[in-house]
Amino acid sequence: MRQQLRLETNVDLQPLNTLAIAARAAYFVRVESLEQLREALAFAQEKKLPILPLGGGSNIVLTGDYPGLVIHMALRGVSLEKDSCGTRLCAAAGENWHQLVMHTVKQGIGGLENLALIPGSMGAAPIQNIGAYGVELRDTFECLQAVHIASGELREFPAADCQFGYRDSVFKRAARDRYIITRVSLYLPNDWRPKLDYPALERHLAERGVQTGELRPADVARAVIEIRNSKLPSPDDIPNVGSFFKNPVVGADFYQNLKKSYPDLVAFPSGDGWKLAAGWLIDRAGWRGVRRNSVGVHDRQALVLVNPGGGCGAEVTSLAEEIAADIRAKFGVDLEPEPRYYP
Numbered sequence: 001m002r003q004q005l006r007l008e009t010n011v012d013l014q015p016l017n018t019l020a021i022a023a024r025a026a027y028f029v030r031v032e033s034l035e036q037l038r039e040a041l042a043f044a045q046e047k048k049l050p051i052l053p054l055g056g057g058s059n060i061v062l063t064g065d066y067p068g069l070v071i072h073m074a075l076r077g078v079s080l081e082k083d084s085c086g087t088r089l090c091a092a093a094g095e096n097w098h099q100l101v102m103h104t105v106k107q108g109i110g111g112l113e114n115l116a117l118i119p120g121s122m123g124a125a126p127i128q129n130i131g132a133y134g135v136e137l138r139d140t141f142e143c144l145q146a147v148h149i150a151s152g153e154l155r156e157f158p159a160a161d162c163q164f165g166y167r168d169s170v171f172k173r174a175a176r177d178r179y180i181i182t183r184v185s186l187y188l189p190n191d192w193r194p195k196l197d198y199p200a201l202e203r204h205l206a207e208r209g210v211q212t213g214e215l216r217p218a219d220v221a222r223a224v225i226e227i228r229n230s231k232l233p234s235p236d237d238i239p240n241v242g243s244f245f246k247n248p249v250v251g252a253d254f255y256q257n258l259k260k261s262y263p264d265l266v267a268f269p270s271g272d273g274w275k276l277a278a279g280w281l282i283d284r285a286g287w288r289g290v291r292r293n294s295v296g297v298h299d300r301q302a303l304v305l306v307n308p309g310g311g312c313g314a315e316v317t318s319l320a321e322e323i324a325a326d327i328r329a330k331f332g333v334d335l336e337p338e339p340r341y342y343p
Helices: 032-045 099-107 199-207 219-231 252-261 280-284 314-329
Strands: 010-013 024-031 051-054 060-062 066-073 077-080 086-092 139-149 154-158 177-190 241-244 249-251 267-270 273-276 295-297 304-305 340-342
Touching: 010 199, 024 032, 032 139, 032 177, 060 177, 060 314, 066 199, 077 099, 099 219, 199 219, 249 252, 273 280, 280 314, 295 314, 304 314
Parallel strands: 024 066, 051 066, 060 340
Antiparallel strands: 010 024, 077 086, 086 177, 139 154, 139 177, 241 304, 249 273, 267 273, 295 304
């Protein structure tokens, strides 16, 4: 059975992470079915190996060679099931997220268009509760299936069990490193209305004189793609993981005091507090376009760290720590990285 897994050793991971960091996996396997995944987990248990599930590689920073088993999730399969109220989208973990979004909008199905062009796979989307332009995955999330790493058992997680928060879920906390997501179901209601109240999206549409009452899902997706392409570099052109830091959420009193010192502060209401624009903080602190040897901060979007010179993971994390320390010193705000560091 292990031969069917095509288990490999000492595998180069540089083509499989969007920061293009050179690192190697002690063991590597590509899984295309639930059975293969269970076989891979059994092998790792037998050898007492740590496990790194890998999808699109767009939310990881490899800080060195990985000493365990990298499981490349290549499970495929998409279905759209319509009923009188909407459409249920079910997709395997290895499906490309952006392609799934475009698959729905091309059929006139709304709900995911604001999340267009987010890199990565379906399996990674719930872990991060991906979000953009005023929409989060949890807005349409129904349930997911995941394999328990220790037992190989398949479990279903409804939305409540996922404990979604801002760029957060139970899979980053209590269930971290305990499950591997295999399939996700979303529900997209028929009574779709475009969500256009995010400032950058509002501004983009207004500048083009778009009549918002006539927008279709594909029109919104097109606008989002245009905005993202104007601000964020493609990993195919400059290696990066997109937004490197979360937007920090602070209390109302802290926000008001900071706003007095920086009247142009960019922030948005978030529950009882305020969500600060991390990109604005980093830009205001003078980091945009700064280079540190092989790595640096993008010259158009300060929230994006780039690796144009083929730097190592330690260079990326060192730059991130330097930026975070400076933001803490200047603004009293803690920045948290979005990508996870391995090993």
